Amino acid sequence: MPRWARLAATGAALTNVPSALWRVAIAVGVPVGLAQSEYDQMHAPGWGSYYLVGLSLVSEFFGFLALGLVRSWGETWPRWIPYLRGRRVPVMVATTLAGLGALATTVFGALFVHTSINAADMAASAWGTWLLNIVYAPLLLWGPLLGAVTVHYYRRRTYVVQG
Template sequence: MPRMNTPPNVPRWARLAATGAALTNVPSGLWRVAIAAGVPVGLAQSEYDQLDAPGWGSFSLIGLSLIAEVFGFLALGLVRTWGETWPRWVPGLRGRRVPVLPVTVAAGLGTLAVTVYGVLFVYASLHAEMAADPWGIWLLNAVYAPLLLWGPLLGAVTVHYYRRRTRIDPVRV
């Protein structure tokens, strides 16, 4: 795996975990976009009607997918240089160090939120009465299953980010 804009002290496992965290949203996002576009994914017509998709509900499905992808992408900042130093395209902040504590708190809260969401989704899907086809329920579970990994992966990378950024380097002291 190439080290694209990765600080030299980021181990391979952290890069892989951050990439994994960023990619956990892709299957469910594609599933929601398919529903928004009217592609049959095994749901019953009543479930499409409840989502108002295709229709005005498509905007919320696509919006949710985009928001989830943006938050997933931010996990990469924990292992990239733009998570340590503001990129040059950020006016007023370019070149300055990114503060560790706000990033760590935000990533920690994100870890908690996506872990709880993943667990609650699994619980709800196991207890929900759906009129979907069996293959539709299987597909729903298959595309949402990766979200169970989002919290643990993000948590591991967050702890690594905090430790790496707050460690006292004897060479720099």
Template sequence: MWRVKTLPDVPAWAERAALGAALTNLPSAMWRLAIAVGIPVGLAPSEYQQMHAPGWGSFYLVGLSLVSEFFAVLTLGLVQSWGEVWPRWIPYLRGRPVPVLPATVLAGLGALATTVFGALFVYTSLNADMQASAWGTWLLNIVYAPLVLWGPLLGAVTVHYYRRRTAASPLPA
């Protein structure tokens, strides 16, 4: 199994949850990239025209995919060293500790936002009147379904991060 380079005091469940959260975006990102380059994914021609893809809308689809994957990968920082100490390539902050409260609040807001998005996706997919083929609707639901897990996984890892970082350290002997 592929493993992320986690800190020694991170339990296996938190490592798996962080990796899972980071990967939840990948299927939908690949689906959007397919649309951006003109690969048919079963949508009606009017839906491609509405997205202006392929075309100028492709920049939006690629940008959305990159930004969402960037935020998903940030979850790994909650179980790796770069979530506790700023990496050396970040000017002015390199080597300094990452403040626990701002990191936890931002991750918590992200967990809340992605949980709401997941719930809205389920609601929308059950009530949408899409102009897509049966396999296109099926594919859309399959690639976006993992996003339902993003918020809860991020939330669990965020709580663990906060508890781990704020736990009283043992007194030196």
């Protein structure tokens, strides 16, 4: 496995961590530079915290899946998965899902940049806006990193040695 592919997969998996931690901070009521009206609108802390933590967990899960493109469990289903254990992961299923994920996260990143540049409807202090941009900026890399690793995975798994 080339070093660049391992680093790109790890990078894709880690791009979610700053924004997830930011959302969890909001969920537990840590001040992140937002106005009280923003916390109230998100119902955080409170029942809205479940959504914020859930969104963080889901994004971390999908980020973690990028590692499967460079690890053995991305080629053969792990033993703990009933009915699939030990079987080969279908290349087209993995690459199609990862490719769609790369496309979706790239579009999300572009929309985030467009939104943050054009107007923040959020009531936040200057440092709160700065922090928001800092924690979400790594998401710009998620799609391209995942796309590169997906292409590498496809090529590695479908390459047939010609004799």
